[in-house]
Amino acid sequence: MAHAASVPVAVHLDHCIEPSDADLALECAFDSIMVDGSLFDEEQNISYVKSVVERAKARNITIEAELGRMQGNEVGLSATDLNAVWTDPDRAARFVQESGVHFLAPSFGNVHGPYPAGGAEKAWQIERLQRIYKALGDTTPLVLHGTHPLSDDMVRMAMANGMVKINENRTIRYGYHEFIEAECKSTDLIRVQEGAVEAYCKGVQRFMVDVFGSAGKA
Ligand SMILES: [Zn+2]
Structure with a gap:
């Protein structure tokens, strides 16, 4: 149905936490899958994402991954202990290079769920986002998670700093x-x-x- 639309529409599955969910998703008609290995350590996350990317290539599916860990919970995500871990720009470049992932969701103070007092304006580490964008360049599109709520100006600012896919909910x-x-x-x-x-x-x-x-x- 989505592919019959008069404009390009991609069907994306977000936050696949269990590897078995990613396995199942690879058998379905998705154009894009986010594999959320944020609870793995970095090396495990790289090898996990790499294995999914390799299998996804044969099916023409793009893969998004998260590096670091965003604070808060999204509907459908488990309430595991999700203390935020910020994305390091140099590690992000290595992660992308070694895993071959197509889209990267960075953690720079963005949170799932409502922002605390001061909003995204206070929570976001803009300078970190800029360094991540600089380290990856335009070849790896960034994905913005944590948009509730967000002013239009903050969305535009994120777009000016490499965010190409914006998760609105x-x-x-x-x-x-x-x-x-x-x-x-x-x-x-x-x-x-x-x-x-x-x-x-x-x-x-x-x-x-x-x-x-x-x-x-x-
Ligand atoms: Zn998310």
């Missing part, structure tokens, strides 16, 4: 939730569902056009 769903909250008691259920999806689409459209600058680039 909760922030983009505000309109969907607001519509349901406002209409659920007074409106027919089917109309509530349709209206909520319309509101969601508008949220996605606003990001694609006004923030990501993707209009006309398909």
